[in-house]
Amino acid sequence: MNFPIDQVREEFPALAVRDGNEPRIYFDAPGGTQACRRAIMGMAGHLERGTANAGGAFTTSTETDAMSSAAHAAAADLLGGDPGEIAFGPNMTSLTLAVSRSLARDWQAGDEIVLSRLDHDANVWPWAMAAADRGVAVRWLDFDPETVRLDLDALPGLIGRRTRLVAVGGASNALGTLNDVAEIARIVRAGSDALLFVDAVQSVPHVATDVRALGCDLLVCSPYKSFGPHLGVLWGRAELMAGLTAYKVRPASTEPPAVRFETGTPSFEAQAGLIGTIDYLEWLGRTLSDKPPLGRRAALIAAMDACVAYEWGLGERLLEGLSEVGAKLYGPGGMDGRVPTFGFTMEGHRPDAVAETLARHRINAWSGHFYAVEPVKRLRLWDSGGLVRVGLCHYSTMAEVERLIEVLGDIAERRN
Numbered sequence: 049m050n051f052p053i054d055q056v057r058e059e060f061p062a063l064a065v066r067d068g069n070e071p072r073i074y075f076d077a078p079g080g081t082q083a084c085r086r087a088i089m090g091m092a093g094h095l096e097r098g099t100a101n102a103g104g105a106f107t108t109s110t111e112t113d114a115m116s117s118a119a120h121a122a123a124a125d126l127l128g129g130d131p132g133e134i135a136f137g138p139n140m141t142s143l144t145l146a147v148s149r150s151l152a153r154d155w156q157a158g159d160e161i162v163l164s165r166l167d168h169d170a171n172v173w174p175w176a177m178a179a180a181d182r183g184v185a186v187r188w189l190d191f192d193p194e195t196v197r198l199d200l201d202a203l204p205g206l207i208g209r210r211t212r213l214v215a216v217g218g219a220s221n222a223l224g225t226l227n228d229v230a231e232i233a234r235i236v237r238a239g240s241d242a243l244l245f246v247d248a249v250q251s252v253p254h255v256a257t258d259v260r261a262l263g264c265d266l267l268v269c270s271p272y273k274s275f276g277p278h279l280g281v282l283w284g285r286a287e288l289m290a291g292l293t294a295y296k297v298r299p300a301s302t303e304p305p306a307v308r309f310e311t312g313t314p315s316f317e318a319q320a321g322l323i324g325t326i327d328y329l330e331w332l333g334r335t336l337s338d339k340p341p342l343g344r345r346a347a348l349i350a351a352m353d354a355c356v357a358y359e360w361g362l363g364e365r366l367l368e369g370l371s372e373v374g375a376k377l378y379g380p381g382g383m384d385g386r387v388p389t390f391g392f393t394m395e396g397h398r399p400d401a402v403a404e405t406l407a408r409h410r411i412n413a414w415s416g417h418f419y420a421v422e423p424v425k426r427l428r429l430w431d432s433g434g435l436v437r438v439g440l441c442h443y444s445t446m447a448e449v450e451r452l453i454e455v456l457g458d459i460a461e462r463r464n
Contacts, residue, residue: 051358052335053445059084059328060275060443067410073448076412078221078250078389078439080272083321086331087276090324091317099316112316119319122326125345127267128258129283132304136314137280140249140268141170146309147266147282148174150292151213151243157183161213162206162242165422166191166198168221171247172422175215184212193427196223196379200231207239214244218251218267222420222435223379224389226251233263243288249273253441254359254387256352259283275441276325277318282309355442362440362449363388369453373460378427378435388440394460399433402459406436409455413438 057063062082065072074082094115100108102116120131127134137143161179163172165188179186187206191198198216207214214236219226229246236244243265248257252269259267265285272278284292289305296311326348333347336354363383367390370377376393380386394402403415417424417434424434438452 051354051442053358053443055335056332056443057445059086061085061088063443070410073411073451075406075438075440075444075448075452076414077253077441077444078273078437079414079418081253081275081441082443083272083277084275084325084328086324086328087321088324090327091277091321094317094320101313115323116314116316116319119322122323122344123281124283126252126257126326126329126348127269127281127283128260128345130286133283133286133289133306135282135284135306135309136319137282137310138315139278139280140247140270141174141280143268143280143282143309144170144245144247145174146295146311147245147284147292148178149295150309152178152182152184153293155179155182155184155212159184159210159212160187160208161185161215162187162189162203162211164189164191164198164216165426166196166220166223166225166227167215167217167420167422168247168249169419169421171215171217171245175213175245187211189214189216191225191423191426196220196225196423197385198225198227198232200228200235203232203235204239207236207242209240211240211242214242216244216246218246218248218257219254219387219389220379220420220423221250221389222418222423222437223391224386225379226255226386229262229264237263250387250389254352255356256349271318271322271325274325275328277315277321279315279318279322281322282306358442359383359388359440359444362444362446363390365446366390366438366440366449366452369449369456373453373456375436375456375460378429388444390438391435392438393429393432393435394456397459397462399436402436402456405459406452406455409451411452411455 060082098108100112102113120134123134124131233244246264246267248267248269253274267283269281294308301307329351330344330347333351337350360383378391399415406413414437424430
């Protein structure tokens with residue numbers, strides 16, 4: 049069936065908000081998507097019914113425990129893991145900092161780690177700081193500035209017997225490049241016993257994720273960039289997580305292994321919202337499937353596959369439009385090998401000025417570096433204000449894309 053864009057948009061209350069008579073166009077998805085109605089209802093419902101801390105004998109606490117268990121199971125189905133391999137935290141950055149401390153505990157001077165020049169700083173600096181603390185060398189996996197793709201041919205030469213960790217992103221938050229994580233895992237396994245850590249914040253909203261198929265050891269993502277609440281999710285192989293020392297207080301739970309990284313009282317309302325998000329994606333997958341009723345994991349895959357196809361069409365038109373208005377694109381020139389995140393500049397206009405003009409037309413878009421320190425510096429854009437970033441997702445429409453192209457065309461004409 050055709051993608052049910054009208055039904056999809058009805059699931060997102062924020063899409064109906066207007067400023068006067070003007071609708072808002074949300075092209076700021078890489079920085080945070082809008083929340084679906086079921087996520088909002090999940091959060092409100094948990095708080096309205098009564099919340100409590102975990103582990104009590106009374107009803108409100110036992111219901112909270114049951115809800116939290118359901119949230120871990122929902123996140124596991126989204127990522128293709130097991131519920132005991134899931135830990136929640138405030139955000140991806142906090143979880144990465146916590147894991148980096150646990151892993152670095154066993155690093156020794158002379159060890160090495162490999163970091164990517166293409167990544168968000170949350171998957172760079174926590175590891176670089178840990179390496180500095182332990183006297184560990186950092187080696188860098190570069191990317192081609194023309195294609196903005198990682199130089200995987202160079203990766204085997206960066207890995208040796210003292211390599212302890214390789215950290216890469218699923219997709220670039222600034223440029224949209226979708227990395228071949230499975231191939232990276234194959235290279236890492238062939239050359240070392242290093243662990244592979246994946247920042248999947250930008251890939252999870254756009255492609256089906258299977259941690260087993262990817263071959264990674266740890267993976268993090270952010271539900272607030274996947275149509276849900278502000279929350280971070282960590283998946284880690286059960287055997288690995290069981291052997292790590294978690295920095296936690298003594299009475300905190302130690303089972304299952306991943307939950308040891310949930311320090312302090314979590315946001316139970318956010319976990320309830322995540323269940324609502326997964327419910328929404330499950331509904332979408334079942335709506336789009338012509339097969340018999342699907343289990344949740346299969347429905348989630350069907351939803352994400354349909355989103356890929358729908359976003360592909362929007363992205364191809366936006367790429368055409370960027371060329372038409374003379375914008376300089378940084379990143380893959382087609383939709384193959386990318387997510388629908390587009391970083392570009394416009395000659396004669398600073399990125400922040402372009403974003404401000406778009407905002408006046410009720411088009412939400414970002415400018416700057418977006419915490420992508422290494423890629424923006426590598427592209428020599430740091431001193432000139434970075435990039436304009438436009439991000440589409442499956443609730444975007446072709447009419448919105450055309451409106452963006454029209455406004456960018458007006459900006460380009462003012463250069464002349």
